[in-house]
Amino acid sequence: MAGRPQECDRAEAVRRAALQFWRTGLEGTSVDDLVATTGMNRFGLYGELGGKKGLFLKACDAYSRESAERLLEPLRTAPEPVAALKQFFRLIIDRQLGDDAAVPSGCFMARTLSQEAATDPEIRQAVWAHFKRLESGLAQTLARAAGCSPASARARTAAILLLNTLFGLLQTARLHPSKSVLNRIADAAVRDAVQLCRGDS
Numbered sequence: 001m002a003g004r005p006q007e008c009d010r011a012e013a014v015r016r017a018a019l020q021f022w023r024t025g026l027e028g029t030s031v032d033d034l035v036a037t038t039g040m041n042r043f044g045l046y047g048e049l050g051g052k053k054g055l056f057l058k059a060c061d062a063y064s065r066e067s068a069e070r071l072l073e074p075l076r077t078a079p080e081p082v083a084a085l086k087q088f089f090r091l092i093i094d095r096q097l098g099d100d101a102a103v104p105s106g107c108f109m110a111r112t113l114s115q116e117a118a119t120d121p122e123i124r125q126a127v128w129a130h131f132k133r134l135e136s137g138l139a140q141t142l143a144r145a146a147g148c149s150p151a152s153a154r155a156r157t158a159a160i161l162l163l164n165t166l167f168g169l170l171q172t173a174r175l176h177p178s179k180s181v182l183n184r185i186a187d188a189a190v191r192d193a194v195q196l197c198r199g200d201s
Contacts, residue, residue: 010048011062013038017049018059022108026056026117056117060126063108064133072137081145082194085138085162089186092166096173097182106170134166135159146197158193165189 020029020037031052034045049055071088078084096105109130117123136150139159143150146158169182 013040013044013049014055014058014062017055018063018108019104021056021059022063022104022111025111025115026052026123027115053120053122057122057126060109060112060123060130064126064130067109067130068133068137072134075137075141078141081141082190085141085145085190085193086183086187088138088141089166089169089190090183093169093173093179093182093186096170097177097179105173107166110167110170131163135163138162142193142197145194148197148199152197154197154199158197161193161196162189 016037016039017034020033024033029052031042031045034040034052034055035042038045040048045051045055049058071091075081075084075088078087092107095103098105109127112118112123113127118127135156136159139155140150142158142162143152143155146155148155165186169185172185173182
């Protein structure tokens, strides 16, 4: 029945909505845009997905889960943590500089954080949870590289250093889209983060 999708249809509607929100933001996306993008009617959007804001929160969750699988799972399973951290940044840089019209460049969550939507407590919490998930994955990998506890202050600080490097790279890529330059910045940040985690001066 129209407006009452099965689970797979609902997941696809959320995926399509996430791409729309990624391109135009919460404020720049109308309900009519979402109807056209998802193929659902207004009753379905409000009855099944919680309206515009509810759908945005579901899009944030879906994006965060996909990012964790794509970016963090290789960190957990890599035999060489330093090389894995460098590859983590290369995946992000490649997507940022890619020309895949089907997927917007940059990071959906970082873009949301810079928009008015981030003033909403629930949306801000969703963005915070996403970056805490990344921070935790980075801290665990840094701890493996340095031989320390991922719960240590050094590991957490080093992970935050890498997160801030990620934010900076996303902006630098817009001004100076050179893969070699961005890779060198990332490699230097990984080196410094591992040294920080080890307690090296």
